Amino acid sequence: MSAPAARGPIVTIDGPAAVGKTTVGRMLAESLGYLCLDSGLFYRAVALGTVRAGGDPDSPDDALAAAQALRLRFGPDPSGRFAARTFDGACDITEALISPEVDRTVSLVSRIREVRAAMLEPQREALREGNIVALGRDIGTVVCPEADLKIYLDASPDVRAQRRWKERRDAGGQMDIADIRENLHARDRIDSQRSIAPLQAAPDAVIISTDDATPGEVVGAIRAAMAARGLIRGG
Ligand code: DC
Numbered sequence: 001m002s003a004p005a006a007r008g009p010i011v012t013i014d015g016p017a018a019v020g021k022t023t024v025g026r027m028l029a030e031s032l033g034y035l036c037l038d039s040g041l042f043y044r045a046v047a048l049g050t051v052r053a054g055g056d057p058d059s060p061d062d063a064l065a066a067a068q069a070l071r072l073r074f075g076p077d078p079s080g081r082f083a084a085r086t087f088d089g090a091c092d093i094t095e096a097l098i099s100p101e102v103d104r105t106v107s108l109v110s111r112i113r114e115v116r117a118a119m120l121e122p123q124r125e126a127l128r129e130g131n132i133v134a135l136g137r138d139i140g141t142v143v144c145p146e147a148d149l150k151i152y153l154d155a156s157p158d159v160r161a162q163r164r165w166k167e168r169r170d171a172g173g174q175m176d177i178a179d180i181r182e183n184l185h186a187r188d189r190i191d192s193q194r195s196i197a198p199l200q201a202a203p204d205a206v207i208i209s210t211d212d213a214t215p216g217e218v219v220g221a222i223r224a225a226m227a228a229r230g231l232i233r234g235g
Helices: 021-032 040-052 060-069 100-109 113-127 139-143 157-170 177-193 215-228
Strands: 010-014 035-038 072-076 083-088 132-136 149-154 206-209
Touching: 010 021, 010 139, 010 215, 021 035, 021 132, 021 215, 035 113, 040 060, 040 072, 040 083, 040 100, 040 113, 060 100, 060 113, 100 177, 113 132, 113 139, 132 139, 139 149, 149 215, 157 177, 206 215
Parallel strands: 010 132, 010 149, 035 132, 149 206
Antiparallel strands: 072 083
């Protein structure tokens, strides 16, 4: 089935933390000339705002106040294609969004109903024109059930912990792998057990394991699925 004429194709990639969504999503977007939208940044920005305001990330009032105060904006990387920098108003918050403090608190704010409601419209607005790869936990199930192709990535906890550790180390951080494994485990539990928009594969999602596949191989599999649906020519 081809994409509706009014907009370009939308490909969603959902899955647990550190499964490879960002790496695969950016590579895929680059190969297609699409934008890549990482919806986790919306929730990370709310967690950061809550903590910086001295609020409680478990409090709907505090987290919603932070969500409403956000003036989130994404800046391109030098290629102009990715939302590589994130701003709150004029303030560049890119590095702060991957701090251990945000890692610890983001699942708490993102299970709050009012926060999710406040983040829905900005995400849908960002997807409006299509030609986009959107990453998250509930993009194919809640934010954009009408997406042209839904991918769900999965990988074992050990592989994900290794990847996150390496990613943080490459970004200049120093974290113990046991702490990372514990944080991922805690987030998986909160993200998949929450009552609103829990992490789960959409019934019509293509499920891909990234345990033994390189990012290039996963991108190849997604492109093949796009071609099979007539969204692109070839694979
Ligand atoms: O993808 P990430 O690790 O940056 O996501 C951070 C957190 O944000 C994750 O633990 C759950 C939440 N999140 C969400 O609830 N819904 C999304 N669509 C994306 C992220």
